[in-house]
Every structure is written in structure tokens, then in C-alpha cells.
Amino acid sequence: MNNKEICLYERKQNKNSDFVMWMAFPGIYSFSMSSLGYLWMYKTIDLHDGVNIERICSDTCKTRFNIKDVKLFGFSFSFDLDFLTIFSMLEKYHIPVKSQDRTNEPLIFAGGPVVSANPEPYKDFFDFFIIGDGEDVNLAAVDICKNNSDKNTALKLLSEVEGIYVPAFPKKVKKLTKKLEECIYTPILSEDAFFKNTFIMEMSRGCANRCAFCLASYLNLPLRCIPYEELIKTIDLGLQYTDKIALLGAQISAHPHFNDICKYIYDKIESGEKIEMSVSSLRVDAITSDVVRTLTAAGQKNSTLAIEAGSERLRKIINKNLSEEQIFNAVKIAKENGLKGLKFYGMIGLPSETYDDLEALVKLAKKIKKENKNFDVSFGFSSFVPKPHTPFQWCGREDSKSLEEKAHFLKKELHKIGISANISSIKWDYWQAVLSRGDEYLNDFIYEVYKRGGKLGAFKSAAKKFNINTDYYALEHYSFEKKLPWDFIEITPGKEFLIKENHRLLLL
Numbered sequence: 040m041n042n043k044e045i046c047l048y049e050r051k052q053n054k055n056s057d058f059v060m061w062m063a064f065p066g067i068y069s070f071s072m073s074s075l076g077y078l079w080m081y082k083t084i085d086l087h088d089g090v091n092i093e094r095i096c097s098d099t100c101k102t103r104f105n106i107k108d109v110k111l112f113g114f115s116f117s118f119d120l121d122f123l124t125i126f127s128m129l130e131k132y133h134i135p136v137k138s139q140d141r142t143n144e145p146l147i148f149a150g151g152p153v154v155s156a157n158p159e160p161y162k163d164f165f166d167f168f169i170i171g172d173g174e175d176v177n178l179a180a181v182d183i184c185k186n187n188s189d190k191n192t193a194l195k196l197l198s199e200v201e202g203i204y205v206p207a208f209p210k211k212v213k214k215l216t217k218k219l220e221e222c223i224y225t226p227i228l229s230e231d232a233f234f235k236n237t238f239i240m241e242m243s244r245g246c247a248n249r250c251a252f253c254l255a256s257y258l259n260l261p262l263r264c265i266p267y268e269e270l271i272k273t274i275d276l277g278l279q280y281t282d283k284i285a286l287l288g289a290q291i292s293a294h295p296h297f298n299d300i301c302k303y304i305y306d307k308i309e310s311g312e313k314i315e316m317s318v319s320s321l322r323v324d325a326i327t328s329d330v331v332r333t334l335t336a337a338g339q340k341n342s343t344l345a346i347e348a349g350s351e352r353l354r355k356i357i358n359k360n361l362s363e364e365q366i367f368n369a370v371k372i373a374k375e376n377g378l379k380g381l382k383f384y385g386m387i388g389l390p391s392e393t394y395d396d397l398e399a400l401v402k403l404a405k406k407i408k409k410e411n412k413n414f415d416v417s418f419g420f421s422s423f424v425p426k427p428h429t430p431f432q433w434c435g436r437e438d439s440k441s442l443e444e445k446a447h448f449l450k451k452e453l454h455k456i457g458i459s460a461n462i463s464s465i466k467w468d469y470w471q472a473v474l475s476r477g478d479e480y481l482n483d484f485i486y487e488v489y490k491r492g493g494k495l496g497a498f499k500s501a502a503k504k505f506n507i508n509t510d511y512y513a514l515e516h517y518s519f520e521k522k523l524p525w526d527f528i529e530i531t532p533g534k535e536f537l538i539k540e541n542h543r544l545l546l547l
């Protein structure tokens with residue numbers, strides 16, 4: 040703990056153990072302190088008997104424990120490109136990057152959405168992976184590693200635990216789905232966190248909407264909501280330490296008590312308590328005057344609304360059943376209740392998209408702008424990336440040239456009506472798609488990308504070196520009969536449902 044940190048739980052001092060574990064975040068300290076999953080995992084293990092755990096970030100200069108004493112080294116792996124920082128962190132501590140080259144070094148593992156969905160492109164570098172909600176299985180993994188100094192024995196035992204994938208002992212792995220009864224919150228606050236001194240708390244996990252491209256939904260089904268009393272207790276705990284609260288959840292507005300929670304916070308503000316509250320992006324159909332009133336009273340000026348596609352036709356195809364009327368209504372409520380602006384988020388290159396859909400989006404934007412003078416409207420776009428375990432996992436991306444043209448068209452047309460549009464890099468999205476649908480043959484490739492500096496050129500030249508047809512991963516439409524690299528990970532509702540859903544939506 041550094042002296043700018045406030046710990047919200049009672050730490051066990053002087054643990055009489057020589058079992059040392061590092062829990063690493065592949066990014067700088069300030070980001071790590073705003074990463075709820077990472078900090079919660081640290082807390083759970085910190086409270087566990089018989090293990091000394093230390094947090095490590097990419098900018099950590101001095102460590103409490105020497106790497107020679109570390110027996111277990113875990114990484115949080117949330118974004119496709121995290122592998123670049125993970126490799127540099129391993130090298131910083133002189134640890135061979137490939138597991139086959141490690142003997143006396145600690146066991147290295149990873150957990151998080153990227154590797155839960157498809158660990159195959161990374162399997163040469165980690166001794167094991169935690170697939171799904173790792174809160175409970177982490178402790179079992181720690182105990183196995185602590186009680187078995189022989190690596191092979193430990194790995195064999197780990198492979199027998201539900202939710203753990205050990206590449207040396209391959210088998211079908213069932214994704215872990217935790218029943219959420221307690222609320223997960225930021226256990227350590229920091230002035231140096233990216234979201235300074237912000238108490239982040241999880242209201243719900245998963246999203247029942249099942250948009251057909253959305254990994255966050257399919258990887259975390261079913262939607263689980265934290266009980267109301269537990270949420271109130273957690274809010275009160277957070278407010279003892281800070282006045283900044285962030286409510287987290289892919290679909291928090293689907294929580295049956297979302298309005299009640301907003302009201303609870305609003306009443307506190309009304310009675311003179313200073314509270315800054317923010318929420319992760321809202322669904323259009325969840326914008327109510329009560330919600331917006333609370334957000335504005337709690338200091339939020341703008342919000343983000345994900346509409347994904349510009350036409351109702353395409354929104355239906357991706358299973359985002361949202362009418363224009365609902366969108367206009369949401370803007371009206373947002374404006375009337377004090378928000379200064381809205382940023383709309385969409386995607387280009389979704390399966391079956393044509394220029395008619397893009398024109399519909401421009402028309403929609405024009406109408407919003409015209410009807411809402413003095414209200415800040417902007418757009419952000421990314422391009423479609425096929426994700427494992429979703430109904431669109433078989434759909435290839437559109438080629439980069441035609442996506443660039445679409446991006447140019449949108450920017451130009453929106454600019455004409457005075458709306459700014461940010462568009463994510465089409466080139467980086469392409470490489471994300473390669474990794475997302477990658478297989479074991481990409482392991483050497485990604486290490487080469489790292490060695491060549493990790494920029495766009497490095498991806499291109501590494502693919503050339505290994506003669507990899509990267510279009511096969513990113514652009515090709517796969518047949519339903521094809522065996523997919525991530526098929527061995529069992530996630531409910533399963534492949535048969537995904538095929539049916541793909542047929543149902545794309546034939547609309």
C-alpha cells in the first residue's frame with residue numbers, strides 16, 4: 040500500500056507464510072487502481088491465509104518481494120493488446136516468455152474476458168487460465184500452487200478444477216458463472232487512480248439483451264443483479280470514505296431497483312450530502328427523468344447512448360430492438376432534465392450493412408440536431424469485430440478499404456450538419472479481429488509482433504515472416520460445420536443456440 044491509498048478492508052498483518060504471489064495489471068498504476076476486477080481479486084487473495092500477495096503494474100519501480108521468492112504470477116487480461124505489456128513485464132523480471140522455457144520461475148496465469156473467450160492465441164505463454172468469473176476459483180488455484188511445489192503435479196491438479204484451463208492438460212472447460220450475492224466494489228481507493236478516489240461498485244453482471252455481436256453479453260449470461268439491500272449497504276460503505284461513486288454493469292438499467300438506487304442517492308444529495316455519481320453507459324430505453332435528474336444532481340453533464348446502428352432494419356438484425364421514437368424520446372428526457380449533451384455510439388461494417396443504413400444514421404442525426412438546439416450531440420464509431428461465443432462469430436469483417444470509405448462517408452456527412460464523429464482505427468480493429476478469432480498458430484506470431492515493437496507495421500511484418508494469412512481470421516465467413524479454436528470452452532447457451540440465432544437474425 041502506498042500512502043495515497045485508503046484500504047477499505049482490514050488487512051491481515053504479518054502473514055506467517057513464505058508463499059509469495061504477484062498479481063499484475065498490464066498497464067500503469069493509475070489504470071490499475073480503477074480496475075474493479077483486478078482490485079477485487081487482489082483483495083480476495085490478500086484476505087486468504089497463507090499467501091503474501093503484491094500488486095505489480097507496468098510502471099512499478101520497486102517491489103516489496105524479490106522475483107526469486109515469487110511462486111505464482113497472475114495477470115489480468117482484459118484487452119486484446121494486453122499481451123504486449125504482459126511480455127514486457129515478464130522480460131523486465133527476466134522470466135522466459137514461453138512456459139516451456141520456464142523451470143524454477145513462478146507459475147504464470149491469466150484471467151479476464153479476452154482469455155476467457157479464446158485463450159488459444161496465448162496458450163504458449165501461460166501455465167494456466169481462469170475461464171469466467173474467477174472470484175471463487177482463484178483461492179482454490181492459490182492453494183493448489185501453495186501445497187504442490189512440483190510444477191507438473193500442481194498443473195495436473197489445476198486442470199481438474201472446473202473453470203481452469205491448463206494447456207499442458209487440454210480438456211473441455213466449463214466457463215465459471217458466479218451467483219452474485221455480495222456487491223463487488225473498489226476495495227482500495229487512491230488519489231492517483233485514473234478515476235481519482237472513486238468508489239466503483241458493480242450493480243449487475245451480464246446483459247440479457249444479447250446483441251448478436253456482443254461478447255460482454257454472451258460471455259456473462261445470465262444477467263445477475265445484486266440484491267437491493269446489499270447495494271444500499273455498499274453505497275453507505277463507500278460514502279464513508281469518498282463522495283465519488285460509480286455504478287457499474289453492462290445493463291445496470293435492467294436492475295429491478297435501478298430507479299430506487301437513483302432515488303436513494305438523489306434524496307441524499309437533496310438533503311445536502313455532496314455526492315458525485317456516474318454510471319457506465321445507459322441504454323436508450325432506460326433513460327427516465329428520475330435517472331437523468333439524479334445524474335445531473337450528482338454532477339454528470341453528458342452521457343453516452345449506444346444505438347449501434349442507424350436504421351431500424353439493421354438494429355433488428357443485430358438484436359438491438361430500438362425504435363427511432365425511443366431514441367428521440369431519450370434525447371428529449373436527457374435534455375429536459377439537465378444533461379448538456381449526448382454522445383451516440385455506433386458500429387460500422389455490421390453484417391448485412393449497406394449505404395442505406397449509413398444514410399439512415401445521417402438522417403437520424405440530422406433530425407436529433409434539428410429538434411435539439413443548444414444540445415451537444417456527437418458520435419463515436421468502431422468497426423465490427425467478430426467475437427467468439429456470439430451469434431456473429433462466423434461472420435467475417437468487411438475489408439478495410441471499404442470500411443475506410445464508409446468511415447469517410449459518415450465523417451463527411453455528419454460534419455456537414457455540424458456533428459463531430461470519432462471513428463476508431465479500422466486498421467487496429469482488423470488486428471483485433473485476427474486475435475479474437477485466432478488459434479494456436481498465432482502464438483509465435485504475437486511474440487514476434489512484440490519483438491518488432493507492437494505497432495501496426497510489426498503486425499504486418501510478423502505475419503509476413505510466418506506466412507500467416509491473417510485475412511482468414513479477420514475477414515473470412517466461416518461455415519457452421521467448422522471446428523472453432525474456442526469450441527472447447529463450454530458457455531451456456533451453447534453453439535446450437537448461436538447457430539439458430541444467427542439464422543434467425545440474418546434472415547430477417
Ligand code: SF4
Nearest residue numbers: 246249250253256289
Ligand atoms: S445492450 Fe449493450 S451490453 Fe447489452 S448486449 Fe447490447 S451491446 Fe451488449
